[in-house]
Amino acid sequence: MNDAQTPRPDVDALVGEWLTLPDAAELLDVETSRVRRLIEEGRLVAIRRGDPVVRSVPAAMILDGDITPHLPGTLTVLRDAGFADEEMLAWLFTEDPTLPGRPIDQLRSGQRGEVRRRAQAMAF
Numbered sequence: 674m675n676d677a678q679t680p681r682p683d684v685d686a687l688v689g690e691w692l693t694l695p696d697a698a699e700l701l702d703v704e705t706s707r708v709r710r711l712i713e714e715g716r717l718v719a720i721r722r723g724d725p726v727v728r729s730v731p732a733a734m735i736l737d738g739d740i741t742p743h744l745p746g747t748l749t750v751l752r753d754a755g756f757a758d759e760e761m762l763a764w765l766f767t768e769d770p771t772l773p774g775r776p777i778d779q780l781r782s783g784q785r786g787e788v789r790r791r792a793q794a795m796a797f
């Protein structure tokens with residue numbers, strides 16, 4: 674297995690539902706090239722997965738036709754803490770009983786404070 678192309682099975686299972694870039698573009702009502710730019714800008718995360726291997730975005734990163742609230746800033750904090758894309762996804766999609774729930778679910782419900790505090794704490 675080539676780690677650069679295929680995610681660890683636990684990340685794939687943690688995320689659950691994935692979107693190809695064209696599918697993400699459709700939900701965001703933009704061109705696929707815009708989704709690529711959002712990934713390059715760090716506003717979304719995509720990894721190579723599946724068979725055949727294609728770049729995919731977790732479906733939970735899109736909410737009501739837009740990027741999940743507070744996600745881009747949280748991704749910036751995680752990148753600044755040294756997280757690679759798969760590590761960010763594992764953290765965002767792992768159940769945390771003290772939140773409660775997964776960080777991505779907290780962001781989807783508009784709760785960024787505690788999620789950001791925890792992400793910032795990991796940088797130190």
